[in-house]
Amino acid sequence: MNNNRRLIRQTLTIARRDFMATVFTPLFLLFLLSPLLMVGFALVGALGGSTIARGTADKDRIIAFVSSDDGAAMLAADKRLRRIFRRAEAPPALFIEPAVEDVEAQARAAFVTKQYDAAAVLYGPLDHPQIFYGSQSGRASSYLAQLAEQALRDRASGGKAALSVATKIPITRTVPSKSGHNQSAFLAVTGIFFLTLFLSGQAVGTMAEERSNKVIEILAAAVPLESVFLGKLLGMFGVAVLFVTFWGVLIMQAGSFVPGGGARLIAEIGPAVGFPTFVVLFFAYFTMAYMLLGAVFLSVGAQASTMREIQMLSLPITIVQMAMFGLASSAASQPGTALATFAEVFPLSSPFAMAAHAANQPEIWPHLLALLWQLLWVAITIVIGASAFRRGVLKSGSGRKPFFARFSRVAVRDPIDIGVS
Amino acid sequence: MASDWAIKATGLVKRFGDRRVVDGVDIAVPTGAIYGVLGPNGAGKTTTLRMLLGIIEPDEGSRTLLGHANPREASDQIGYLPEERGLYPAMNAREAIAFMGALRGLNWKEGRKRADELMEAAGLGHAVDEKIRKLSKGMAQLVQLLGSVVHKPDLLVLDEPFSGLDPVNQERLEKLILAERDRGATILFSTHIMSHAERLCDRLAIIAGGKRRFEGTVAEARGTLPQRVHYVPHHEGDGLKALLPPDAIREQDGWGFVMPETGVEAILVRVIEKGHGICGLSIERPGLHDAFVKIVGRAALEPAQ
Numbered sequence: 001m002n003n004n005r006r007l008i009r010q011t012l013t014i015a016r017r018d019f020m021a022t023v024f025t026p027l028f029l030l031f032l033l034s035p036l037l038m039v040g041f042a043l044v045g046a047l048g049g050s051t052i053a054r055g056t057a058d059k060d061r062i063i064a065f066v067s068s069d070d071g072a073a074m075l076a077a078d079k080r081l082r083r084i085f086r087r088a089e090a091p092p093a094l095f096i097e098p099a100v101e102d103v104e105a106q107a108r109a110a111f112v113t114k115q116y117d118a119a120a121v122l123y124g125p126l127d128h129p130q131i132f133y134g135s136q137s138g139r140a141s142s143y144l145a146q147l148a149e150q151a152l153r154d155r156a157s158g159g160k161a162a163l164s165v166a167t168k169i170p171i172t173r174t175v176p177s178k179s180g181h182n183q184s185a186f187l188a189v190t191g192i193f194f195l196t197l198f199l200s201g202q203a204v205g206t207m208a209e210e211r212s213n214k215v216i217e218i219l220a221a222a223v224p225l226e227s228v229f230l231g232k233l234l235g236m237f238g239v240a241v242l243f244v245t246f247w248g249v250l251i252m253q254a255g256s257f258v259p260g261g262g263a264r265l266i267a268e269i270g271p272a273v274g275f276p277t278f279v280v281l282f283f284a285y286f287t288m289a290y291m292l293l294g295a296v297f298l299s300v301g302a303q304a305s306t307m308r309e310i311q312m313l314s315l316p317i318t319i320v321q322m323a324m325f326g327l328a329s330s331a332a333s334q335p336g337t338a339l340a341t342f343a344e345v346f347p348l349s350s351p352f353a354m355a356a357h358a359a360n361q362p363e364i365w366p367h368l369l370a371l372l373w374q375l376l377w378v379a380i381t382i383v384i385g386a387s388a389f390r391r392g393v394l395k396s397g398s399g400r401k402p403f404f405a406r407f408s409r410v411a412v413r414d415p416i417d418i419g420v421s
Numbered sequence: 422m423a424s425d426w427a428i429k430a431t432g433l434v435k436r437f438g439d440r441r442v443v444d445g446v447d448i449a450v451p452t453g454a455i456y457g458v459l460g461p462n463g464a465g466k467t468t469t470l471r472m473l474l475g476i477i478e479p480d481e482g483s484r485t486l487l488g489h490a491n492p493r494e495a496s497d498q499i500g501y502l503p504e505e506r507g508l509y510p511a512m513n514a515r516e517a518i519a520f521m522g523a524l525r526g527l528n529w530k531e532g533r534k535r536a537d538e539l540m541e542a543a544g545l546g547h548a549v550d551e552k553i554r555k556l557s558k559g560m561a562q563l564v565q566l567l568g569s570v571v572h573k574p575d576l577l578v579l580d581e582p583f584s585g586l587d588p589v590n591q592e593r594l595e596k597l598i599l600a601e602r603d604r605g606a607t608i609l610f611s612t613h614i615m616s617h618a619e620r621l622c623d624r625l626a627i628i629a630g631g632k633r634r635f636e637g638t639v640a641e642a643r644g645t646l647p648q649r650v651h652y653v654p655h656h657e658g659d660g661l662k663a664l665l666p667p668d669a670i671r672e673q674d675g676w677g678f679v680m681p682e683t684g685v686e687a688i689l690v691r692v693i694e695k696g697h698g699i700c701g702l703s704i705e706r707p708g709l710h711d712a713f714v715k716i717v718g719r720a721a722l723e724p725a726q
Contacts (some may be wrong), residue, residue: 003494006526013523021511214507218565220476221501222524224493394477 010223014231018206019238028239032246034198060092061116062140064147065103065123071096073126073151081143081150091143092119099123107132120144126152184271185332185359188282189352193325196289199240201317203294204301205310206232211302211393220394225386229302233294233382240290271359281358281367288374289351293321295378296348299385303392320348328352335360344370347377424488427452427576427607428473432482435468442468444631445482450609450624455602457618457625458611461717465631466611467504470580473609474501487576497526500574502566504581504611510554514540514564517553521568532571539567543593559590566594570601577601579610583617595621615710629717639709646707646715648680652688655698664691675701 022028064074078094085091100106103123110118111132120133120140126148133141157163210216210228219228271278297317304310331343331353343353344366354370428450435443443465450456460466472479475492487495508517518539519532527535540549543563553561562585570577579598583591598608598621612618618625619639627635627642635642653675654661661676662669665688669678681688689699 006497009526010524013520017509017520021509025511209509210507213509214503214505215509216507217476217503217505218501218507218521218568219524221471221474221499221503222496222521390477 007224007227011227011231011234014219014223014228015234015238018232018235022235022239023242032243035247059117060119061095062092062120062144063095063097063107063110063118063122064144065097065099065106065110065121066126067099068096070126070151073154074147077147077150077154081146091140094147104130122148180270181272181360182333182335184278185335185356186329188271188278188285188355188359189325189328189332191282192286192289192352192355193321193328195240195244195286196293197318197321199236199243200290200294200297201314201321202239203233203236204297204304204313204317205307206236206298207302207389208304208307208310211305216393225390225394226382229295229298229382229386229389233291233298236294237287237290244286272362273358273364274362277364278358282355284367284371285351285355285358288371288378291378292348292351292374292381293324295381295385296320299381299388302385302389324349324352328356332356332360345373347374350374350377425452426450426485427454428456428484428486428609430469430473430482430484433469433472433479433484434481435465435472435477436480442631443472443479446626446628446631446633447636448473448626448633449636450607452607453602453605454623455598455608455610455621457622458609458628459613459615459618459625459713460611460628461613464628464717466628467580469628470578470609470611474499474578495576497572498575500525500569500572500577500606502569502577502579502582504584506562506565506585508553508561508565508568511552513550513552514545514556515549517564518568518571521565522571525572525574527572535571536567539571540564543567543597559586562586563590563593566597570597570606573604573606575606577606577608577610579608581612582610583612583614591617615708615713619709627713627716634716634719635712642709642712642716643707645712649705649707650678650680650685651701651703651705652676652678652692652699653701654692655700656696658695658697660695661692661697664688664695664697680704 064071066074075094075096082090097106107121107123107130110121111134118132118134119137120131120143122129122131122144124130129145129148131141131144133144207216210219216228223231273281297313300317301310301313304313327339327343327346327349331337331340331349334340335357340353340357343349344357346353350370351374354367354374357370358367426449428448430446430448433443433446433448434441446465446469448456448458448469458466458469468477471477472482473484473486473492475486483490484492486492487498489495492499509520512520515533515536518536519527519529522532522535523529537546537549540546545560545563548556548560548564553564556564566579566582569579577598582594582598586594595617598610602608610621622639624636624638625642626633635645651672652665665676666678666681669676685702685704689702693699
């Protein structure tokens with residue numbers, strides 16, 4: 001049989017075994033539905049958080065110790081201005097209190113009462129008001145000042161109806177905005193990051209099964225280790241694709257219920273290469289990110305001899321992923337800079353940064369180069385990983401010490417013997 | 422084109438650190454033969470087999486398997502049972518056998534069909550759907566062995582195949598090895614249990630201290646030791662010892678000595694003439710076990726490398 005065909009067949013045999021062994025277990029269902037658990041926990045957390053926030057917001061208030069006329073003018077101004085704020089960003093509710101003789105003392109006392117939390121307090125004439133405010137309530141104090149200004153303007157205009165009556169016409173952009181490109185770039189980086197964070201980390205422990213079951217000897221005798229590594233990576237990638245497809249279909253179905261406003265928003269954040277191409281490139285870069293990071297994790301994990309060592313690797317793995325995310329995010333927000341170019345060329349961040357590139361720049365050819373470059377690094381990583389496994393675990397190296405050990409007097413741990421007599 | 426040699430290896434060397442675990446081993450396995458690699462624990466048998474199969478690369482020397490300098494190119498024609506048995510516990514026996522066949526180029530459907538046939542023939546038909554984790558150690562070992570022959574290999578390499586098997590399964594395994602040979606396969610196996618080697622091997626090599634100490638047939642191995650004579654006189658007497666060869670020693674019910682080059686007849690004539698008579702006489706051919714102990718013992722006396 002042709003050697004390449006044999007390698008492909010052997011690789012796919014390993015991939016098939018790993019895919020089936022992972023998917024046809026009850027635990028896979030838990031894995032598949034784990035985002036529901038995450039969403040559930042997030043909802044519970046958000047519910048708790050919003051309850052706390054609402055409780056705090058209910059207690060917060062801004063107060064004006066002014067005459068009833070000034071108070072009425074300020075309330076009218078507040079009613080109009082408050083409409084421009086989103087609910088979560090709105091200033092605390094305005095309360096008008098009659099001023100007593102020592103109004104300054106009255107205003108100071110508002111900050112020590114336990115009946116409410118005063119964010120900012122205004123007293124004195126509206127043309128020269130005095131405003132006290134808490135350490136985190138600078139914006140509330142500005143709002144109070146603006147209310148005083150607006151109340152006086154309203155009074156100066158003689159309480160007429162609005163001087164300007166605008167007609168608002170919604171426009172749907174036919175060309176995505178610059179900031180929309182940036183947003184889609186960031187979404188692409190974040191999407192690939194989360195998918196690889198959830199999925200590629202699994203690769204770290206896949207060789208542990210073969211080592212603990214001693215199956216590695218059977219595999220190593222029949223199949224080149226490079227094929228074993230690639231097969232295992234493809235098997236786990238198959239699992240990842242199943243996961244992504246399942247959730248992708250669900251999210252797309254849910255997306256069909258998004259109202260027209262949502263569709264307009266999506267049009268605004270359109271990527272530079274266009275949506276269909278972007279979807280293809282997104283999947284291609286997700287594949288490359290998975291394969292690259294998975295190959296690194298698989299190679300490093302294959303050197304670990306116990307589950308404890310594998311668990312110890314999870315922290316550095318997450319840190320590496322976070323670092324790549326940070327680098328690619330920076331590149332996404334600064335397209336065309338040296339930092340962006342570095343992130344696009346550095347192998348581990350390249351898939352993330354190039355997905356952002358697709359959102360920011362319309363050219364296609366850099367993606368073909370980038371995919372080839374990333375594919376090359378997948379191959380290099382697998383070859384290095386297999387070689388390290390052969391030397392360190394199968395003891396197939398020569399009697400020479402490992403490269404770094406030659407420069408160090410630190411004792412190098414003996415490789416694991418998996419059956420040498 | 423069929424070659425005279427299924428395996429030909431010369432000067433294989435493997436170092437682990439400063440230790441030469443295998444030190445210049447030559448092995449030539451004739452096509453169609455059952456060939457044993459014998460040696461004590463730690464002799465370098467497994468390392469030699471792993472080098473032959475390409476699992477690890479030799480530091481020096483060369484090897485040819487089924488006419489291929491690179492063992493990987495002959496991968497689909499080789500079956501291998503490693504010393505450390507390994508199967509996926511969650512697979513059932515049929516899938517485990519088919520998987521091992523698939524690694525060697527057999528398609529899954531055919532692999533499953535042959536797995537059923539092999540399991541039936543090995544008396545394990547009832548366990549074909551059982552998960553590996555539910556099988557006894559001996560049964561799992563047989564399943565693995567069946568997995569190594571499911572693709573009908575031209576060369577079968579078995580590393581300590583009998584270890585851990587009860588006598589019934591050992592006999593099953595011997596029959597399976599002979600059946601594979603009858604099918605036309607070449608079999609190379611390592612062991613330190615002499616009885617199996619004595620019954621099965623056409624040729625064998627004895628390895629000790631990483632070096633090959635002997636190569637030849639079982640008869641030639643046994644021929645490295647002289648025959649021993651055990652003589653029981655009718656009447657003991659003071660002069661009897663003087664009539665026997667100088668190396669004669671008192672044994673439980675008589676005397677034992679190495680068969681002289683001239684034969685035992687002259688001695689017997691002398692003891693009869695002097696009235697000691699012959700109550701019992703046996704000429705014992707040394708077994709492979711004795712030859713092995715002698716060869717390996719001699720190697721142990723050599724200074725360590």
